[in-house]
Amino acid sequence: MIKVGVLGAKGKMGAQTCLAVEDADGLELVARLDQGDDLEELAKAGAQVVVDFTRPEVVMDNLAWCIGHGINAVVGTTGFDEERLATLRGQLDKSPGTGVLIAANFSIGAVLMMQFAAKAAKYYESVEIVELHHPDKVDAPSGTARRTAELIAAARREAGSGPIPDATTTGLDGARGADVEGIRVHGIRLRGLVAHQEVLLGDVGETLTIRHDSMHRESFMAGVLLGVRRIVDTPGLTVGLEHFLELD
Amino acid sequence: MIKVGVLGAKGKMGAQTCLAVEDADGLELVARLDQGDDLEELAKAGAQVVVDFTRPEVVMDNLAWCIGHGINAVVGTTGFDEERLATLRGQLDKSPGTGVLIAANFSIGAVLMMQFAAKAAKYYESVEIVELHHPDKVDAPSGTARRTAELIAAARREAGSGPIPDATTTGLDGARGADVEGIRVHGIRLRGLVAHQEVLLGDVGETLTIRHDSMHRESFMAGVLLGVRRIVDTPGLTVGLEHFLELD
Amino acid sequence: MIKVGVLGAKGKMGAQTCLAVEDADGLELVARLDQGDDLEELAKAGAQVVVDFTRPEVVMDNLAWCIGHGINAVVGTTGFDEERLATLRGQLDKSPGTGVLIAANFSIGAVLMMQFAAKAAKYYESVEIVELHHPDKVDAPSGTARRTAELIAAARREAGSGPIPDATTTGLDGARGADVEGIRVHGIRLRGLVAHQEVLLGDVGETLTIRHDSMHRESFMAGVLLGVRRIVDTPGLTVGLEHFLELD
């Protein structure tokens, strides 16, 4: 039985995590904390893993405390840059048995889509990304689409792939989408949609399409639980849920 | 048996039309003309319908001759504007039994997609268009996508539909596609594709998607043959194959 | 302001209808009744339209009462056969200003999909249906898929279409789906899905696909409200929401 504490337990993701942990085999929810609560509760409750869905302003303090107490952490809070990751690595060096997972995306399906697209990219002359979301989303393209494009671009650079063919010479502004490191990304906004993405890869006479449809926040929980179960045996810093998926 | 002549018989579409007419029940190919041939051949052969896949520079002369001789015409040549259509109407007024069909698109599937999308548009808060083509295409978005957007925009204006919701405030240039009369249009270019288009309509809790995939020029022939069979009974000027489809 | 009463107001669809009517411009919710409540409440409240989402056992009594009181009705309850429809027609003959709409499906999108598919069917050599639902559904194929197949089969019979080509001679049982009046229907059951359907039409060199995705019960409300607004001006019996859509 892995004892789990949740930070940000009153937020949408935190609350969903509490439900998921309570429901999961082999896990026990021992603490649910939110703003103003004392982190010492985690130690008193014997938490072995803390799931952090808080805010960028407080997450570094939370993690310093967890690492200092030898408590593993699974982190969905945003705002991590190289500097913050370096700080964490330094802290973890001094607490060698402790593990921290930082994940921008806990959707196993979205991570699989990105990994598969990156692996397939070098075998195709063309690749484009279409992301489709509800019309209340403020940014376009989505963070997942940008990240996918970066992974694909990196894979193509590594494989020595040439530029993607495109004979367009006339047209309307925006018709060919946004350019993310040479990969065209199109953002669709439609009432009725939630969060969807399609990666299209094409070569002579064939195309390969990888599509992920996310209809509910609940879909992130499988990834959070996988993180909780794996982080207890994975000391040090892990960035990205893909490292906990068996894709080889 | 309807006697058919083909103008531009050596071009890709003209040649395909010759094959299709020869193969069709109830039609007889009586003349195949190309650049330099004498239009009088059509009269000598007794052509009742002429299919014209020539060039904008010669098509008006061809049609003046056909109308003058009381021969019906099915026209896939491009470059018709209001002025040219008015000229044709004037000529047809003087030859009351003769019919001319001008069609920008002979794909029955593409026409159905456009018509259905326009009819559905007023029932949906959101609508966007994605067109997907091979990477050697020089224009983006495609003419069919533009035309679809115009038809949808007109249908929404007529129905008093409000603006399509879009909360996008930050992002990359082009991510939200091109704007055609308020409808967002996205153009994908991918090796392996031919000519495809998807119209996405969305409202609370549901979406409707209408997609047309065109893999081969042969797919235009059903529309050409339909035009040939119907124009003999449809005097005057008809603009658009949709008028020969039974959609009511 | 149209005064609306809801029968079966505590059921899922009835409760959703109450919310939708309260929220709608030009409609006023004046009565919400459920099992055991007295229909006289509807008359007292001055209801002009009653929306009935009850059960087959009680709906005929409800409608007899409504028609008798000159109250129009929009009915989503199931179980109507020719006999029941004949009974309603007889009752409506005696109450000439009253209208009743019986609809098996209030999803405007689903109705559009069915209507478009039926209109397109005669222009294509091949047509098949794929319906996709959550795995807790007990029947396969879905009622909507069967109804779509029947409409398509009727359209093809009327147009004199030949049999759909299929050279399959060897294989596994069930691989080619179920046969509904000569149309192949395939039912997919997948966790994460809600209610989706795709009609695929194909001919030489091209395909046309019409897909409807229904993610939430809320999506039926636009159809219910359309029914309420139109039934007050549509005396007699109307079977099917398609008669209230402008598709011509």
Added chain:
Amino acid sequence: MIKVGVLGAKGKMGAQTCLAVEDADGLELVARLDQGDDLEELAKAGAQVVVDFTRPEVVMDNLAWCIGHGINAVVGTTGFDEERLATLRGQLDKSPGTGVLIAANFSIGAVLMMQFAAKAAKYYESVEIVELHHPDKVDAPSGTARRTAELIAAARREAGSGPIPDATTTGLDGARGADVEGIRVHGIRLRGLVAHQEVLLGDVGETLTIRHDSMHRESFMAGVLLGVRRIVDTPGLTVGLEHFLELD
């Protein structure tokens, strides 16, 4: 420069292979043989790799000869069972520097689809397969769909996945497709299609879809060329093109 001979050079796949080899950097077509030609031509021409697209009746003799002469082989001919593979292994043991690739499918995209689907399968509660082909195909489901189902079923057994949920209790025969080792497979036949397959994976609140569209035989050539380039450095027997793809 790798010297390549083609067996079955007059067949569709063989002829396409000749064109592809002639066109490829670093490869030289040195022999094209068909029925009745003498295999000694291959030795005389100095072939280092032979591509065999012949028939089950002759392929074992062809390979015995190639292996005996230390010539590598890339084989697309069908009909290999465990017994035949064992025979080849025995022959290759005696010719340690020689390599033979037996591949049922040279479409890199189809192989990627199968591999990705198998890798993803254990993360999803549900999985189904839809294959879509032209209506002249005689078998249903397709060999690729069967093979995909077997790979997915094996991956799920290994991961200890439970049975796929399906509450269907009433319906029409065939509606739920064919059962291949517990995986439901649906075969669609539609004029206008060529060869397509979709693997749908679903779990709470999300779905992942991997789709491959094959429009032209030309699309197999990238896989054949990859096989030719890799087999010269891969002694022994390799079964399946996936072993030559970098998927880790």
